Structures are given as C-alpha cells and as structure tokens.
Amino acid sequence: MKAFKDLGVDAHLISLYDEEVQIDGKTIGFTKHLRNRLVKQFKSSRFFKITRNNVAWQSDSILYLRFLKVNYSVIRFLRYLKRKKFTVVVEYPSYPYSVEDKGLKAKYYSLLDRILKKTFNKHVDLTVNFNNLKIIENKPSIPISNGIQVKPLPNLSNWGIKNQEIHLIGVANISFWHGYDRIIKGLAEYYKSDHNSKVFFHVVGDSSEKKNLEKLVIKLKLEDHVIFHGFQSGTSLSRLITQSNIGVGSLGLHRLKLDSTSTLKSKEYTLNGLPILVDPKDPDFKNVDFAYLISYDESIIDINDVVRFYKKLISKNENNQYIQDFAVKNFSWTAKMQEVLKFAS
Numbered sequence: 001m002k003a004f005k006d007l008g009v010d011a012h013l014i015s016l017y018d019e020e021v022q023i024d025g026k027t028i029g030f031t032k033h034l035r036n037r038l039v040k041q042f043k044s045s046r047f048f049k050i051t052r053n054n055v056a057w058q059s060d061s062i063l064y065l066r067f068l069k070v071n072y073s074v075i076r077f078l079r080y081l082k083r084k085k086f087t088v089v090v091e092y093p094s095y096p097y098s099v100e101d102k103g104l105k106a107k108y109y110s111l112l113d114r115i116l117k118k119t120f121n122k123h124v125d126l127t128v129n130f131n132n133l134k135i136i137e138n139k140p141s142i143p144i145s146n147g148i149q150v151k152p153l154p155n156l157s158n159w160g161i162k163n164q165e166i167h168l169i170g171v172a173n174i175s176f177w178h179g180y181d182r183i184i185k186g187l188a189e190y191y192k193s194d195h196n197s198k199v200f201f202h203v204v205g206d207s208s209e210k211k212n213l214e215k216l217v218i219k220l221k222l223e224d225h226v227i228f229h230g231f232q233s234g235t236s237l238s239r240l241i242t243q244s245n246i247g248v249g250s251l252g253l254h255r256l257k258l259d260s261t262s263t264l265k266s267k268e269y270t271l272n273g274l275p276i277l278v279d280p281k282d283p284d285f286k287n288v289d290f291a292y293l294i295s296y297d298e299s300i301i302d303i304n305d306v307v308r309f310y311k312k313l314i315s316k317n318e319n320n321q322y323i324q325d326f327a328v329k330n331f332s333w334t335a336k337m338q339e340v341l342k343f344a345s
Contacts, residue, residue, distance in 0.1 A: 001301035003147070003333035011300060014051055021050045028054040048077040056286045062344055063287060069109050070116045078123035082206045091128040091343055095136055128340055133285060139170055142343040145262035145284055147333035148271060154238060156273035158245050159320045164197050165312060168277075170242060170248035171204040171232075179252025182294075183277075188220040197307050201248070202240060204229045229262060246292075246310060247274040252297045255283070270327040273320035275313055278308065284331065289313060290323050 014023050019032040027048035029165050031043045045291050049113060063086050068074065071253065078088055117137070127141040135141055158167070183201055197302035203213065203226065217226045232240060247269025261282045269276050275290035285291035292309045294301060329335060
C-alpha cells in the first residue's frame with residue numbers, strides 16, 4: 001500500500017480483521033451473522049456485500065486481489081466491478097495452488113473452486129505471480145518477487161577486513177532448509193587448512209534446529225568461531241548486522257525441492273550493504289558481483305573460496321554503498337509495484 005501511494009496512486013486497502021470489514025483501517029461493517037455458525041460461505045458473502053455497498057467504486061479503476069478460494073460471492077463481486085469497467089488483477093502467492101485440505105468442509109470448498117474457476121477467470125484481466133510464470137489460467141501474468149521496505153535506510157555494514165577477521169551473519173527462524181550446517185562444516189575444513197583470515201559465523205535466531213547446530217559446533221570444536229546470539233531485534237539486531245561483513249541466505253532450499261526461490265532475508269542484507277551467500281535459483285541475484293552463488297546440493301561450503309570472493313569484492317569497490325543503492329532500486333516494494341502498474345496499464 002505504501003508503495004502504491006509513493007507512486008502517486010490513490011490506493012485503498014479493503015480487508016477483513018476478525019469480524020470487521022475495514023477500508024484503510026476504518027470499520028465499515030461486520031460479517032458476524034447467525035448463519036456464519038452454519039456455513040462459512042455466508043461470511044464471505046457478507047464481506048463482499050458490505051464491501052460493494054459501502055465503498056465508492058469509481059469506474060475504470062484497478063482491483064488488486066490476492067487470490068482466495070473461488071466461491072459465488074467472489075464471482076458476484078467481480079461481475080459487479082466489471083460492469084464498472086474495472087481492470088481486475090489477481091495475485092497468486094504460489095502457483096499451481098492447492099485448495100485440498102483434510103475434512104469434509106475443505107473438500108466442499110475445493111470442489112466449489114474447481115467448478116467455478118472457469119467463470120472466475122472470465123472476470124480476471126491479468127495475474128501476478130512469484131513463480132516466474134508468464135501465463136496463468138490462460139491470462140497474461142507478470143512474475144515478481146517479494147519486495148522490502150527501504151525507508152528509513154539502515155546504516156551500512158562493515159566494509160573491508162579489520163584485524164584479519166571476516167564476520168558472516170545468518171538471521172532466521174532457524175530451520176533445516178536454511179542449511180547453516182553447510183557453513184559450519186565448511187568452517188571445520190577451513191581451520192584444518194592454511195588460512196590467513198579468521199572467519200566467524202554469527203547465528204541469530206531460535207528454534208529446535210538451533211540445538212542441532214549447537215551440537216554440531218561442539219562436535220567440530222568450533223565454539224570460538226560460531227556464535228549463537230539467540231533471538232534479536234531492534235537496536236541489538238541492527239548492531240550485529242552493522243558489525244558483519246557477509247550475509248548468509250538460505251543454503252538448504254534444495255531440501256525443499258524448489259524450482260525457484262526468492263527470500264526476503266537476502267534482500268534485507270543487501271539493504272545494509274552486505275554481500276551475500278545465496279541460492280543459485282534466486283533470479284534477483286544473477287549477474288551481480290556481490291552475490292556468491294552456492295551450489296544447489298549438500299556439498300560443504302568452501303570458506304576459502306568465500307574469503308577470496310570477499311577480498312576480490314573489496315579490492316575493486318571503495319565501499320558498499322553500491323550494494324545498498326542496488327537494493328533500493330531493485331528490491332523495494334515501490335520498484336515491484338511500479339512494474340505491476342505498468343503491466344496493468
């Protein structure tokens with residue numbers, strides 16, 4: 001929403017918060033109804049009826065709709081907007097999608113979606129996706145990736161090697177698919193070989209997977225080189241990032257068997273001026289010198305090679321301002337939504 005407004009668009013957000021139908025945070029009605037206890041469909045019906053009757057719909061506008069399971073209420077609502085010559089843009093968070101869940105009620109909604117999808121598509125003009133697709137449901141689609149909020153701009157991180165130390169940082173709600181074990185095993189190999197620089201890995205975050213990593217660190221005797229900071233936020237997190245040299249993205253996405261990836265954390269690192277270790281299937285980081293593309297497998301990360309990557313980077317760039325500038329230009333929600341607006345018009 002902020003991105004749309006920054007682009008000069010008269011944009012308004014209609015949403016459902018608990019039982020309240022809201023526009024720009026102001027309540028315009030309630031979906032609560034006796035029949036809601038019997039059939040969930042009526043809650044959707046009430047939402048769209050309240051929305052249709054309490055919003056000043058101006059002709060020749062654009063509706064940006066995050067995809068939801070198709071039902072009769074959605075179709076009636078879109079039919080109403082098409083009479084007002086609306087352009088309807090539907091965002092698919094993932095595609096192909098599945099509405100199959102356990103339970104009789106879920107099967108009903110899944111069946112309803114399949115029956116009504118063709119009618120739904122008749123009222124859709126364009127689609128937006130995060131799966132690098134050009135066509136969805138026979139409609140033209142624009143592939144985008146997740147954006148980041150860029151204001152206020154954070155302070156730039158460390159640049160250069162001080163006291164022969166290089167500090168890597170990984171910030172996450174740690175899961176097996178973050179692949180931090182590949183870095184830790186890489187450090188074990190690094191310290192067995194000849195090396196000129198001291199490399200440290202700062203792990204920020206908490207989860208059950210963190211315990212597995214801690215056990216691995218003890219087993220490999222890396223307690224002095226891998227530091228677990230637990231959950232951090234605000235000033236303390238900013239300080240840790242600012243003191244770091246390289247951001248560690250998700251290194252185990254191959255474990256999820258994903259064909260394409262787009263992680264927010266890697267983009268947030270670059271906003272701080274950090275070069276990154278990143279998955280090779282992320283289209284946002286192809287052909288940029290500050291991204292070290294890791295292999296899409298279980299191999300151990302070659303820390304010697306990472307050190308060479310960083311030294312080469314600082315030898316040809318005076319500072320890391322250019323990384324932050326790249327992030328603002330390419331990863332902000334403003335940049336993402338500008339492409340969507342061009343597409344829609």
